[in-house]
Amino acid sequence: MEAVNVGWLSILPPIIAIGLALITKEVISSLMIGILSGTLIYTYALGQNLVLDTMKNTFELMGNRFDLNIILFLALVGALVTLITRAGGSKAYGALMNRKLKSRSSAMLATGGLGALIFIDDYCNCLTVGTVMKPVTDRFSISRAKLAYLIDATAAPICIIAPISSWGAAVISSMPEGSNLFSSGIAAMVATVPFNLYALLSIVMIILISLTDLDFGPMARSELKAKKGDLGAVDVRLEEQPVISDKGSVWDLILPVIVLVGVSALAMLENGGYFAGGMSIAEAFGNCSSGPALVLGSFVALVFAFLQFVPRKLMSARDFMEGITEGIKSMVPADIILVLAWTISGVCRDLLMTGEFVGEAVQTSNIPIAILPAVTFLIAAGLSFSMGTSWGTFGILIPIVFAICESVAPALIVPALAASLAGSVFGDHCSPISDTTIMASAGAGCDHIEHVSTQLPYCVVVAGCCFFGYLVAGFTNGNLILTLGVSLALLIGAMTFLHRTFGAKEN
Template sequence: MPDDTAEFGFITALPSIFLLAFIFYTKRILEGLTLASLMGFIMAYKLEFFTHANETLIGVLTDGDTQWLFIVCGLMGSIIALIERGGGAAAFGVWVSKRAKTRRSTLLWTWFLGVIIFIDDYLNSLTVGSCMAPITDKHKVSREKLAYIVDSTAAPVCVLIPISTWAVYIASLLEQSGAAAEGEGLKYFMQTIPYNFYGWIALLIVPLVILGVVPVFGPMKKAEERAQNEGILAPPGSEKIDIHAGERFAVPDNPKILNFFLPILFLICSTIYFDVDMQMGVICTIAFTFLLYIPQGIMGPEEFFDAVIAGVKNMLFPLVMVVLAFTFADINEQVGFLSYVIDTAKTIMTPELLPLVLFIVLGITEFIMGLSWGMYAIAIPIAVPLAVAVGADPYVAVGAVCSAGVWGSHICFYSDATILSSAASGCDNYRHAVTQMPYGFLGAFFTAIGFLIVGYM
């Protein structure tokens, strides 16, 4: 890390400003992340930028979180491919079609499925998007709207449930930072759930949009008109990120609905059994699916492992994009962007305004940096003692930080949530982010009002 980051000041924001301008002008995210990262390395390390860029990329790739991401998402791709090859997805489509005969009921089923798969947002997005896309296609639902429903249900429900990977992670941060005693992190987290306003509001807005209470407007309206009037469901460029754009599998005759529900149910239960460990969950589910499908004769061992490999290959492009986003977030940390933002925001933090300021400042920071859980690791150890120091409620402060992470992720072009929801739904991630953004700001508006009210209570 450069020694003179304190001298950068506002200049630390230049790579992020360039990235956002590049994305809005060119609609190209992959190239924008690469160029903005290089700008950050040149700014921080001058002529030695290439060496440090190489070291940072190696560090990102060898980081335990990145390896976890590759294993979990890669094998989730395998599970999805196996369910498709085993006929489970087709059987699920028939099963839902008998119960959801209209466009609106199909979208409500999509939302409901997202709510009940609350263990992990990756599992949620990849499962719901993959399974519901063929069904929503029959009702001419734009892939942008499907991606919005998937994305705006996944993280919000996970951050509100105390037996999710999000809850376990945030609870561990609370214990590591000293905010909660050892073994008390989850109890502390549960007391912050009522104040996670954005999670509640985002989760509520989705069915209101489906039912027409909240109208379809902005870029989403144009996407829906394109889908319904022209029959073009996915925006241009979606095939690059669509995890279903690769190899197609022949579906067996008379597919069984149990070949869908049993692997998904086993994945959820095994994840919970191994202390909410998704990595153990996906590995065990691959083994379980082998034992479930092979005796039925719907595929042989060779076909099984071909499907496993095909599923991993389908996830490569989204994972490459996530790695580039992590690299960009890393160089932003190295130049001190987040520290600069927090230090600047501290000057306006009163007990009454603290929750609102935390939500807005950290949400915008997450939008710019795409840190994902990395923002929580940095902000939670700061937010709790800061709340105590100024006389604010620390539970509300943590709720504001959690809300900021979800909101910023929702409106970010290159957050892991945006990328994986786009990949599963078969929607170009730029178009997904642009169409979801107005609803993200709508949720943020009501969230800000909530934190303002609570701050003055």
């Protein structure tokens, strides 16, 4: 299928998909209609049959863009995290923390630590951390709103910077292959991590709040009520919970994750050519094919989990297989969104030359190219907030941003790609219709609207610092030290000022 130049019509498919998502708040059907509109334009431009050839081109494109390895990895990761939870590994972590922790700060840091440890999937992160840490945070009079924020801020922001995770796989699969700037999708994804300001600053903010209690706004009021005995807990009904073993240990949480990461990394080095000699570790990672390596790592981790859980009677072989089935089912919505995001990005890049059209429009306009990362961050944030999904957002934006930077500003491609990821996570983090936000409030046993209203000021403060950071990145051609330095200084200054001005007082 050869691309055709259709001019301004090339931007209609993403506009239609985004517009429908904003109106309907339903992502899957919006992406499907956007895809069909793109293949219809392509078919019309070639003078083909508008009905038969549109459907043929749609399914052919979807088949070409479909990455079975990534789909298998997501399914196996869903199975693994379900089994870890049922084996009692996460529950054992909570029991250990309940015995060892002595202060509010340590309880909040332990909550964030568990969220960082379960980096392979945000869904599992939200529900597991909430269930495990509620008794601990309740003992130290930490509000459920604060718990929900800690859960939410260590879900997507952690997963988006972990290459071996469900989010990492989604990002890698969205990165263009065979470019002159990156040797592989994983090389592009890893390059964006230092510039993913929203993820990094969210982690810093959690640490600062845990250590200093620099709360402000609605969260400060919720914390003041919690110290007086009102935790803000509500009866949030989740789906019927499976039986969780009481015999599990913390190692039942840690070891399968270590095996997953270790085997995946070794497999990447192997297919990247490191063990054949003649290249460094960094070169091998840049040259590797990540999909097959991730599938192998997750499969070996599942086999290891079976040998670790079943002989010790943490679960029966039958329960183990049922856990695999339930875990795979939990990843089906994510798989659907990812496949559709791949397809609409293929429509834009492979059929209609959307990136080339937008790149030429930017090049001939009077817009300063230095503001591209900051503008990309704002656009991604608005789309993700409105649609309630990160994956659909960066699946649409990454190919367009890549094409613009490749032709106009190669020096800014890493900050701009990172800005599209960071903005997507910010919008998803604070959107009231985001599945991650909903699960975070449910996992914490917090009223959903209270969770949204208390964490929104925190998210906006971090995002504001990110925006100025991306301006610095744009005007310095991606100077990492200046970008991170300015962003961190702004965050610390803003938190201190807001705490002194809008912090809740005892009186």
